[in-house]
Amino acid sequence: MTYHLAGDSTVAPGKPAELPLTGWGDFLAAHVEASVRNLAFGGATTESFLQERWDDLMSQVRAGDTVIIQFGHNDQKQPELLASRGGYTDRLRRMVGDVRGAGAAAVLCTSCERRWFDGAHVTPTHGDYPNAVRDLAQELDAPLIDLNVFTTWLYEDLGDEESRGLLTHCGPGEHPQWPDGVADDTHFHVRGAEKIAAFVARSLRAIERRDGDGPARGGELVH
Template sequence: MRIARKIAAMAAALFAVTSAHATRPGDTILIASDSTAASYAPDRYPQTGWGQMLACGLQPDVRVINHAMGGRSTRSFLAEGRWDRLLADLMPGDTVLIQFGHNDQARGKPERWAPAQTDYRNNLMRFIWDVRTAGGIPVLVTPVARRNFGPDGKAIADYPAWSGVMRDLATTLHVPLIDLEARSRVWLDRAGPEASKALYLHYRAQDEIAAFPKGIEDNTHFSELGARQVANLVAEGLRALDLPVSRKILAERPDLTRATPLGSTRCR
């Protein structure tokens, strides 16, 4: 009787796991990236990553698992075991957004440095292979633009070699691509050099921002408003792809198209 009860309990547990997994394929997005996409604790507000806001543009049954972490490149993401932890969360049918480049170009930091045409390319190929082997769908995302304008007033591409490798792999390996670099440069051009400060971390000491009491001028990391709008660019990119998750992107995304900050990172 005791053995029978144990077998019944094991069967019930297996059924529960199987049933839970049965609802998972296609309803989860995982993110492998750096500080531009990372999620931040409330005490870091208004600093916000686009991956932190992406769920606001998705149907409620879609889950976002954000593995993005500040300061990481393809090299360090692998070396620290973060990629392995992402793979442990990955199930068949899930979508994996892969955005690196900001830290891969840090030649002076060997733990991050991944030359575009060699290590970076090889690391991305491994990511693609691993995701496909696990039954997932890799999506390459070119590195989002920094707030960097040229003499002509147009946003500059700071990572052209790394973005170029992504575009090449997307073509040669038939990997879905969101050209976030191109999309975000258009976004910056539309805002212009002055108004775009509100999209990044530009605050004065007199603004009395608890996270930045001395003020900050950061042209890489986003404010709440900037992160919402970049998440909208990613959502637009996903919606344009012919993927199962594309049908899960909301047609109207008021939480991501706001012109003023909400004062928090929640979805309304």
């Protein structure tokens, strides 16, 4: 069995020149007893992934595999084409259908939240997109890992100062890629990526236990 990952930069492998900035996908293999194939890439939307990577991903999907799908960060920047209740969910629906047609399981994920604090609380930044994924999971009777809820809780539980270490922050001169420093509250530091990957792995185990031989059904939220 293989886990195949479809997603954006918050899932994608880190570029060597940008490390420790990285997505959670490359750390999943350390927490699961199966191979992981990570095709996520920076800037990806549901549309660009279908155009550029989907055929490649599906070419190696076999019956019994699981495809984990997480988009939204970049889709929300193209509301005319990829509206939360329009092009975005239409494309997610197609992905789930293709995966099921190959005899594999599709797991939907909401977007990881941005670490934008207002006082003690994180400001939601994805509008209707997380709710659209939750509703689609219910509609399609598909399992859902609610990373939007989990990351919001994680940041707030740690607080503004401590949670900063999960994202890519560095001072001037600390990294050749960002000579003037960087304060990136979207993209994970290795520390954060590892925590998200561990949570995804625990969620996958919970989903698989619920259904015995395969993923849970009914759009169940795992968080």
